[in-house]
Structures are given as C-alpha cells and as structure tokens.
Amino acid sequence: MFRLSNNLIGILNIATFLLSVPVLGAGIWLANRADTDCEKFLEKPVIALGVFLMAVSIAGLVGACCRVSWLLWLYLLVMFLLILLLFAFTVFTFVVTNKGAGKAVSGKGYKEYKLGDYSDWLQKRVNGTKNWNKIKSCLIDSKVCNAYAEKYSKDTVVNDFYNEHLSALQSGCCKPPDSCNFTYVSPLVWTASSTTTYTDSDCNAWSNNSTVLCYNCQSCKAGLLDNLKGDWKKVAIVNVIILVVLIVVYSVGCSAFRNSREDNAFWKGRNP
Structure with missing residues (x-):
C-alpha cells in the first residue's frame, strides 16, 4: 500500500x-x-x-x-x-x-527620481546602450506616456498639472525634470528657454516628439528602477x-x- x-x-x-x-x-x-x-x-x-x-x-x-x-x-x-x-x-x-527612492518636490504632487540614488548593480543594468534600447522599446510599445497624456489632457494650467500624482515612469519618462524650468504647454509639450545653457543632460535629451520625450533621460532610467524596485x-x-x-x-x-x-x-x- x-x-x-x-x-x-x-x-x-x-x-x-x-x-x-x-x-x-x-x-x-x-x-x-x-x-x-x-x-x-x-x-x-x-x-x-x-x-x-x-x-x-x-x-x-x-x-x-x-x-x-x-x-x-x-x-x-x-x-x-x-x-x-x-x-x-x-x-x-x-x-x-x-537603496533608492523618489524625492518629493515642494508644492507638487509628484516626485522626482535620480539614477544615482539606486544600487550600482541596478544602475549598470540600465546604463548599457543595448539593454536600455530594449527597455525603451518596451516603454514606447506599452504607451505609458500616451496614456499619461490622455489622462492629464485637461490640465491646461501648469498649476493643475503640478498637483497631479504621477507614477515613477510618468514623472521620469514623460516630462522633463523640474530643474530644467521648461515652460508648460501640455503634458507632452514643454518649451525650453532659447537663452539658457543647460548643464543637466536630461534637459538636453528632452524632445516634444512623442517617440522621444525623456526616454533617453537619466530620470527615465531612475523612474524605471523605482518601479522595478517596488515590483x-x-x-x-x-x-x-x-x-x-x-x-x-x-x-x-x-x-x-x-x-x-x-x-x-x-x-x-x-x-x-
């Protein structure tokens, strides 16, 4: 038996x-x-x-x-x-x-994300061009920023937008960092100053093109890592x-x- x-x-x-x-x-x-x-x-x-x-x-x-x-x-x-x-x-x-967490921005409902705040091992995974191109392709395919633009399309006044609670990916990849001080037009359209020389590479990486946006920014990589960290x-x-x-x-x-x-x-x- x-x-x-x-x-x-x-x-x-x-x-x-x-x-x-x-x-x-x-x-x-x-x-x-x-x-x-x-x-x-x-x-x-x-x-x-x-x-x-x-x-x-x-x-x-x-x-x-x-x-x-x-x-x-x-x-x-x-x-x-x-x-x-x-x-x-x-x-x-x-x-x-x-290690790593988003930092609250004074007077705004969302956080900003810095790549250097996360572990070295995680940073290496997203800093490689080959790896990041694959990840970026996934982000574009998933239409993260398209959904974000549609959700906040009614925010015609910048103060309304600043009160929104954005996810780590939305904050890092779909808008320029607040330190750039770009002029808000819509969630996916920001105007850079023609007289300012930007030292932050993320400010220079930003584009209003919906397939570029801040996908090449360090803040986008940090937003991804924060999302990954939670998962x-x-x-x-x-x-x-x-x-x-x-x-x-x-x-x-x-x-x-x-x-x-x-x-x-x-x-x-x-x-x-």
Missing part, C-alpha cells in the same frame, strides 16, 4: 503538471505571436519554465507512484537546488532594492512564501524517497 507521503507527492506533482501546461502554451503562443521586443524577451523564459515544471512534475509523479528511487532522488536534488537558488535570489533582491520587493515576499511551500514539499519528498527504498527492499526480499 502506498504511504501518505507518496500520495501527497503524487497529488502535488499532478497539480504542478497541470500548471505547466498553460505556462508552456503561453510561451508557445508568445513565440508565434510576438511582434515587439518586450514579447520576444518573455517567450524563452516562459517556455523554459513550462518545460522545467513539466519535467520535474513527471519525475516526481513517476518516482513516488511507481517506487522509482532514482527518479525521486533526481527530483529531490532538483528541489534542493531550486530552494538554494530561490533563497539566494530572495536575499539578493532585498539587497539590491534596499521586486513584492516578488521577494512571494518568494518567501514559495520557499516555505518548497521546503514542506521537499520534506514530504524525502519521506516518500525513504518509503520507496523500503518498499523496494521489501519486494526484493519477497522475490529472491
């Missing part, structure tokens, strides 16, 4: 296998339908995750239900490595997102929960592995 731990491992891996099917399907769908760099960037990791979940769940299911000790051993090894990697990634996430912290919290679940599953798997070895030894003893 199967023991409880074997049954639990079997049920858990059936659930994991069922989960892997839509994940793999989503990856294949993206591979066939991807038109933008953002979608193309996602397809390979999604397919890899789907294949990984399917392979691990099959190994665990066959190993537990058919008393195949070596498959269970392989399953437990993969689980152990996954726990180590997830733990390391969670710690790393908390470390690299510990990563949420992911880290979820990772802690997943770690607890994986440790419990790993413990049950160890019990199932012992059961399989004992059962195999029993049947060998019955069939000399």
Whole structure:
C-alpha cells in the first residue's frame, strides 16, 4: 500500500503538471505571436519554465507512484537546488532594492527620481546602450506616456498639472525634470528657454516628439528602477512564501524517497 507521503507527492506533482501546461502554451503562443521586443524577451523564459515544471512534475509523479528511487532522488536534488537558488535570489533582491527612492518636490504632487540614488548593480543594468534600447522599446510599445497624456489632457494650467500624482515612469519618462524650468504647454509639450545653457543632460535629451520625450533621460532610467524596485520587493515576499511551500514539499519528498527504498527492499526480499 502506498504511504501518505507518496500520495501527497503524487497529488502535488499532478497539480504542478497541470500548471505547466498553460505556462508552456503561453510561451508557445508568445513565440508565434510576438511582434515587439518586450514579447520576444518573455517567450524563452516562459517556455523554459513550462518545460522545467513539466519535467520535474513527471519525475516526481513517476518516482513516488511507481517506487522509482532514482527518479525521486533526481527530483529531490532538483528541489534542493531550486530552494538554494530561490533563497539566494530572495536575499539578493532585498539587497539590491534596499537603496533608492523618489524625492518629493515642494508644492507638487509628484516626485522626482535620480539614477544615482539606486544600487550600482541596478544602475549598470540600465546604463548599457543595448539593454536600455530594449527597455525603451518596451516603454514606447506599452504607451505609458500616451496614456499619461490622455489622462492629464485637461490640465491646461501648469498649476493643475503640478498637483497631479504621477507614477515613477510618468514623472521620469514623460516630462522633463523640474530643474530644467521648461515652460508648460501640455503634458507632452514643454518649451525650453532659447537663452539658457543647460548643464543637466536630461534637459538636453528632452524632445516634444512623442517617440522621444525623456526616454533617453537619466530620470527615465531612475523612474524605471523605482518601479522595478517596488515590483521586486513584492516578488521577494512571494518568494518567501514559495520557499516555505518548497521546503514542506521537499520534506514530504524525502519521506516518500525513504518509503520507496523500503518498499523496494521489501519486494526484493519477497522475490529472491
């Protein structure tokens, strides 16, 4: 008779296998339908995750239900490595997102973002031209600034605009930094002074062209990192929960592995 731990491992891996099917399907769908760099960037990791979940769940299911000790051993090894990697990634996430925050601007409802306030590791990820061009393409494709312009289109007076609560991406990428002192015309149109020489590179990078705006600004990179920082912290919290679940599953798997070895030894003893 199967023991409880074997049954639990079997049920858990059936659930994991069922989960892997839509994940793999989503990856294949993206591979066939991807038109933008953002979608193309996602397809390979999604397919890899789907294949990984399917392979691990099959190994665990066959190993537990058919008393195949070596498959269970392989399953437990993969689980152990996954726990180590997830733990390391969670710690790393908390470390690299510990620095950086938007700075409140006097009399305005939004914050300004400086790239130098964030961790060096994160800065390096966005400072590379190749990386940033891909990220910039994603920002343009997602129409972040188009939605922002539509939302605040009724702000014909600059003081109305200054009272708005902008997101980090909107503040960093869709308008010039406040330090430039540009003249407000509309959320996406600002007039620079013809007599001022700007020392801030972001002021020179700004363009009223809707495909340029401040996408090449340091403030845009900082806004992205602030947005990423918030998302990563949420992911880290979820990772802690997943770690607890994986440790419990790993413990049950160890019990199932012992059961399989004992059962195999029993049947060998019955069939000399």
